[in-house]
């Protein structure tokens with residue numbers, strides 16, 4: 267990794283007690299994010315991606331959740347900060363972009379004023395300088411005619427422009443780390459590519475760290491340097507992008523990779539992952555993926571595999587031996603790429 | 608006095624709206640950018656109060672109807688009492704006159720409400 271360590275999540279647990287049982291949304295998760303990298307978090311919906319990051323920012327209701335572990339951000343444990351201290355970090359050194367740009371801006375306030383508010387809650391500045399800064403940021407994220415667009419309301423913006431405005435809002439204080447939670451899921455495909463490109467560009471221009479959450483491995487393939495595959499609130503595999511894509515070690519990652527279309531390889535089959543994601547109240551014992559795993563063997567329903575380096579070159583949480591992993595993945599690859607006549 | 612009974616209803620409505628609005632994504636955005644709780648509540652109130660304005664416009668008509676009964680029962684001089692007397696006397700010009708006045712009042716109230724609503728919600732435009 268290139269830059270300094272920005273975020274270190276250590277053994278994070280987030281459990282929600284509900285009348286039906288305890289929802290183990292995050293259950294022993296650890297990872298690190300550095301300056302200058304885009305860290306992709308991938309997993310099916312319901313795997314705990316949003317809860318992880320909302321917990322880090324203190325945006326979940328701590329009364330309703332049991333949280334343990336550490337979230338070290340630039341050396342401080344965010345889980346131990348008071349609400350007031352956390353507020354000073356949010357939107358300043360650590361900011362967040364959300365999934366649905368249609369719902370994330372207040373419909374009754376001008377876009378420019380909403381960004382101005384983000385500036386003023388961490389800095390004292392006179393009105394004219396705030397406005398100049400907002401216009402500068404709108405320009406930086408590629409919004410045309412930023413002076414006149416300042417005065418528009420969110421409904422006068424397109425989806426892509428609203429997401430650009432959200433990105434501008436996240437960047438006003440030159441944060442160290444930006445968390446983007448499915449920033450392109452709600453957008454058209456062409457707009458998705460533009461927004462990803464923008465996120466990649468601001469990461470380089472501002473030299474920040476980015477956590478990019480998505481359920482789409484294709485998104486991560488384009489812009490991330492590191493990837494964590496999440497399953498049922500835990501890490502299944504964690505490594506450099508090229509390693510995870512070329513030598514994936516976990517059967518769940520194999521399933522994810524086989525379910526994305528590859529335009530350049532004609533005739534490859536799309537294979538869906540069998541079964542449904544587990545209930546987070548009754549998480550399967552042992553490896554949570556074992557009921558859906560075609561390669562399961564004795565230990566899988568008994569022992570929980572931790573996310574550690576098992577000789578595969580990067581950490582994974584699967585009991586199979588490294589030889590078996592290599593062989594099985596190669597077999598699956600060759601089976602899949604057989605041209606269907 | 609009639610408005611007092613409705614005040615309880617409005618309080619409940621605002622409370623319900625506030626709870627609902629708290630779950631909105633833009634409120635989460637407001638928190639995510641680091642706004643103090645005071646400002647977050649201002650954002651939420653802005654959304655929670657707007658539908659109340661519309662309700663109030665509709666309620667003015669009911670208030671008017673209620674006035675007829677109250678004034679008649681308690682013998683308070685007013686438009687309501689006048690209507691009841693006129694109906695009992697079959698005094699058609701007065702019935703028509705008071706109905707007209709009441710109608711205008713309701714229409715005017717609704718117009719005012721629409722104008723206020725448009726100033727609260729920028730998505731509402733006249734065309």
Ligand SMILES: Nc1ncnc2c1ncn2[C@@H]1O[C@H](COP(=O)(O)OP(=O)(O)O)[C@@H](O)[C@H]1O
Pocket residue numbers: 282284289290291309310311312313314315316317318330546
């Ligand atoms: N406040 C809450 N109370 C109970 N369960 C919750 C709460 N918030 C999230 N969950 C549950 O946590 C799980 C993980 O959710 P989430 O992190 O949003 O998934 P993802 O972002 O990966 O799609 C889901 O099953 C969701 O229902």
Ligand SMILES: [Mg+2]
Pocket residue numbers: 312315316317447448
């Ligand atoms: Mg999510």
